[in-house]
Amino acid sequence: MASRGGALKQIIRDAALRLGFDLCAFAPVVVPPPHAAFVQQWLADGNAAGMPYIQRHIKRRLDPQRVLYHARTIISVASRYRPPPLPPIDWQAQLRGRVAAYALGADYHLTMGARLGELARTVEDIGGGRTRVYVDTGAILEREWAAAGGLGWFGKNTNILHTGEGSWFLLGEVLTTLELDPDAPWPDHCGTCTRCLDLCPTGALSPGYRLDARRCISYWTIEHRGSIPREMRPQLGNWVFGCDICQEVCPWNEKLARRESTPEADQLVPYLPDLLQLDEAGFAARYQTSALFRTRREGLARNAAVVLGNTRNPAAVAHLAQALRAEPSPVVRAHVAWALGQIGDAAARRALDLARAHAQGEVAREIDAALSGAA
Ligand code: SF4
């Protein structure tokens, strides 16, 4: 199919902006994509941790034409978000966790998905061809295509960065069989900066644009199911869902104005006992349309238990003791036992002693470790 020039692109770009997207970029489909060897090596080195679906769909990831036959162009769009200022709290004293800013409000998979569908229909209406849309979860190397299309550059924190938008935006893609003129990729603007590598609290980032999910708080709090390894738990700090540190410390984000404080900002620092005591109905009612739904109730309660342990605050003991008695999930109870061990005062030990008689499996092991001070 012959290449379409600037006029058609401009119509598509205008449509994207009208739909509320803030950036729009066009990348030619190249098979394999420029960083295919890097991705394969990253996977071979085990950096994907417990996300086997990345490896499972690797052929599709490396070849968009397996996703959309005869795909020629990937249109990447970005929706900006601006974290509100954090409420002035003492998280340990007030038993508050932290949530990544992108998760505020309605789940972007839902809100962007609908708008991307509209953009895809516009592309088909005005240019013909076929389309397919993705938001985050598909077998698409979305940052690769965003960088290839000039939406921004690949930062050392592995996010796509833009001089005017930092990295506070979410990506979506429209694959199309139309051949549209590509946009030029950006040069690197990280330069000699290494702040994200230096300030990641777990050392998950290393030179060469490598993120080791096995050490990343976002992976453990969002993607991982089941128990969090003991050595990782203190490293979660106060994060119960995601982690923004490698974005917050980036100079390109620091220079952006934060948005006005809103009541919504309180959701960035949820009260941990509330999360710990949610039942399935309560979790669904609170998070059904939120990105936090991805953790499932068990994951969020597990994370809340860990962060309560990290507060080392005796005020958390009553909430943890109640969960040790009433929480249905052994995974959560095991993390609750660990948290009580972190606090380790007389009330915490009493709660552990009481629960030990009926405990089994992982919960019993965690209680024993907590009581022996080895948690
Ligand atoms: S999200 Fe947090 S833990 Fe993960 S790489 Fe960034 S700073 Fe490190």
Ligand code: SF4
């Ligand atoms: S903190 Fe520095 S090195 Fe890291 S992404 Fe931002 S500019 Fe690049």
